[in-house]
Amino acid sequence: MADYILRRLIYMLITLFAVASILFLMFRMLPGDATLQVISPAMDEAVQQRMKAAFGLDKPLLQQYFIYLKNLVTMEWGRSFVTAQEVTAIVSYRFWNTLLLMVSGLCMTLTLGIGLGIIMAWKRNSPLDIGGTVVGLIFQAAPPFITGLLLLMTLSYRLGLFPTGGMYPAGARPDSIFGLLLMPAFWERIVLPTFTVGMYYLATPLLVMRDSMLEVLGSDYIELARAKGLKSSVIMFRHAARNALLGVVTLASILVGFAVGGQVVVESLFSWPGMGQLMVESAASHDYPVAQGTFLMLAILVIGLNFITDILYSYLDPRIKVSAEGISR
Amino acid sequence: MTTKIKDSLFKPLKKIVVEQYGIITSNRMGVIGLSFLLFFLIVAIFAPWLAPHDPWEMMYDVNEEFASLRSPSWEFPLGTTHLGYDLFSQLILATRTTLLIGSVSGAISILIGANIGLIAGYYGGKIDELLMRFTDILYGMPFLPFIIVLISLFGRHLEFIILAIVLIIWRTSARVIRAQTISIKQRQFIAAAKARGCSDFRIIYRHILPNVMPLLLLYAAFNIAWSIITEASTSFLGFGDGDTISWGGMLYELFLSGKTRVAWWWFAAPSICIILLVISLVLISRAYEEVANPRLRKR
Numbered sequence: 001m002a003d004y005i006l007r008r009l010i011y012m013l014i015t016l017f018a019v020a021s022i023l024f025l026m027f028r029m030l031p032g033d034a035t036l037q038v039i040s041p042a043m044d045e046a047v048q049q050r051m052k053a054a055f056g057l058d059k060p061l062l063q064q065y066f067i068y069l070k071n072l073v074t075m076e077w078g079r080s081f082v083t084a085q086e087v088t089a090i091v092s093y094r095f096w097n098t099l100l101l102m103v104s105g106l107c108m109t110l111t112l113g114i115g116l117g118i119i120m121a122w123k124r125n126s127p128l129d130i131g132g133t134v135v136g137l138i139f140q141a142a143p144p145f146i147t148g149l150l151l152l153m154t155l156s157y158r159l160g161l162f163p164t165g166g167m168y169p170a171g172a173r174p175d176s177i178f179g180l181l182l183m184p185a186f187w188e189r190i191v192l193p194t195f196t197v198g199m200y201y202l203a204t205p206l207l208v209m210r211d212s213m214l215e216v217l218g219s220d221y222i223e224l225a226r227a228k229g230l231k232s233s234v235i236m237f238r239h240a241a242r243n244a245l246l247g248v249v250t251l252a253s254i255l256v257g258f259a260v261g262g263q264v265v266v267e268s269l270f271s272w273p274g275m276g277q278l279m280v281e282s283a284a285s286h287d288y289p290v291a292q293g294t295f296l297m298l299a300i301l302v303i304g305l306n307f308i309t310d311i312l313y314s315y316l317d318p319r320i321k322v323s324a325e326g327i328s329r
Numbered sequence: 330m331t332t333k334i335k336d337s338l339f340k341p342l343k344k345i346v347v348e349q350y351g352i353i354t355s356n357r358m359g360v361i362g363l364s365f366l367l368f369f370l371i372v373a374i375f376a377p378w379l380a381p382h383d384p385w386e387m388m389y390d391v392n393e394e395f396a397s398l399r400s401p402s403w404e405f406p407l408g409t410t411h412l413g414y415d416l417f418s419q420l421i422l423a424t425r426t427t428l429l430i431g432s433v434s435g436a437i438s439i440l441i442g443a444n445i446g447l448i449a450g451y452y453g454g455k456i457d458e459l460l461m462r463f464t465d466i467l468y469g470m471p472f473l474p475f476i477i478v479l480i481s482l483f484g485r486h487l488e489f490i491i492l493a494i495v496l497i498i499w500r501t502s503a504r505v506i507r508a509q510t511i512s513i514k515q516r517q518f519i520a521a522a523k524a525r526g527c528s529d530f531r532i533i534y535r536h537i538l539p540n541v542m543p544l545l546l547l548y549a550a551f552n553i554a555w556s557i558i559t560e561a562s563t564s565f566l567g568f569g570d571g572d573t574i575s576w577g578g579m580l581y582e583l584f585l586s587g588k589t590r591v592a593w594w595w596f597a598a599p600s601i602c603i604i605l606l607v608i609s610l611v612l613i614s615r616a617y618e619e620v621a622n623p624r625l626r627k628r
Contacts, residue, residue, distance in 0.1 A: 149589065
């Protein structure tokens with residue numbers, strides 16, 4: 001087990017290093033030269049040279065690359081072109097906001113998906129089963145910005161039940177995460193984005209849970225439990241659901257990877273001050289240090305979460321360790 | 330020689346098309362999906378002739394009044410925008426953009442993904458290691474941010490948007506097709522083909538490819554659906570091509586105009602189209618899933 005974790009850890013670090021290197025290449029070598037934003041060609045030639053030297057752009061590319069890697073590790077990610085703030089300061093504040101929304105969305109997806117999946121398998125072919133499948137598929141086909149817009153237009157604009165966006169009322173920035181969690185205004189604002197993300201990913205755990213429940217329900221030990229005369233609710237939740245859950249855990253890593261993507265759209269729509277919104281804003285305003293830092297942080301999030309679900313999965317199902325070598329590579 | 334290659338590639342291709350059509354139409358959901366898809370395809374092909382107005386022309390109604398933010402009526406079947414653009418015409422022309430991006434990036438990405446999967450799975454060893462590590466690295470990239478950064482660096486043009494989507498979306502199909510190739514490679518008929526002295530090229534494309542074909546088409550459908558959702562999302566975030574209309578772009582214009590409080594019709598039409606198109610692709614892919622391979626859910 002320790003051996004497995006260690007090897008996964010090394011893979012994770014290699015992937016991170018590769019992503020950071022590709023990012024360097026993307027920002028330095030692509031046609032839309034990132035430096036044009038700060039160093040205008042209209043400036044005096046001598047000034048241009050001095051500025052390039054100040055940014056370290058006069059050095060050969062390979063040397064720039066090593067400086068870049070060193071700066072990444074020492075957490076010197078540069079300053080924003082627009083606000084001149086430290087990129088690390090901006091990103092670290094945003095990081096927790098993104099994580100908060102992501103976790104609440106995933107919790108909703110998983111609890112609703114697993115719970116409803118069990119019930120749908122139990123009442124197979126009932127209106128609930130068919131309705132659940134259809135609703136899941138419709139929300140999966142609708143990109144999150146459509147669901148989100150619909151919720152905004154009906155529940156916020158028309159009925160006035162929820163605020164239209166943000167994380168807290170303007171001017172009431174809480175001083176800590178606990179202060180934030182104690183604000184009723186925060187809970188009012190997290191409902192719609194959570195629901196939007198949650199419903200978008202619902203179909204996957206829902207259908208997988210339903211299908212693996214049906215598979216488990218056909219097995220011998222369930223027959224035996226039935227023959228013993230156990231109540232069907234006990235069979236469903238205590239005997240069948242436990243084994244069917246494994247299929248959903250496999251999916252968790254896929255869901256986690258996708259959830260980071262859905263986050264970008266939802267945060268922009270609901271003006272949630274997270275990394276996704278920052279990513280869109282900085283890319284649109286060509287604020288490359290911020291875009292680069294945010295991208296890297298999102299990549300760390302994706303890679304780190306994949307690592308955790310990998311470990312979690314091999315812990316839950318020891319059989320997988322052998323075959324995972326073949327599958328997950 | 331060329332006829333031989335033609336024979337070996339096109340004869341099975343024809344057989345495959347007939348077979349796949351059979352798979353889709355044997356399932357009621359598949360038939361529904363296929364008919365919706367064909368409907369959108371026809372609209373896309375004949376779009377310029379079907380659209381009653383120029384999508385960027387400010388409209389005036391019969392009383393010569395500026396037709397801004399009109400709800401659906403006989404004159405403007407899907408209403409107008411705040412600038413008086415006819416939404417019905419916009420919707421029809423946008424079908425073309427959306428289907429173009431979806432099908433082109435779907436086709437290219439499945440071509441890349443399938444070949445990488447086949448080659449990695451068939452040869453194994455160092456080649457497999459190299460290709461799959463590369464795929465792993467792509468899996469470490471956050472999906473939408475990767476595309477947004479590429480578009481903002483390349484420029485907001487249709488071909489760059491397609492390129493950005495293709496560059497990342499092939500990763501899933503490569504992984505899945507590699508796994509399937511490995512399991513097929515171990516079957517006896519492959520050993521028999523090797524013993525007969527078939528070239529690697531022939532074994533991969535003549536013997537293994539037809540066996541991964543249902544899986545490949547399933548992922549082609551997925552890739553098209555994901556490309557459409559991705560294009561709509563990037564357009565909605567303001568990273569679409571400003572010279573063409575897409576459904577996501579129409580919703581971006583709506584959000585930008587701040588008329589979401591009043592113009593429900595502006596929201597409804599493109600949204601319903603996106604959902605219907607994606608659902609039709611999902612229905613087709615489910616028809617495959619039921620027939621082809623019950624273990625496909627592990628991506």
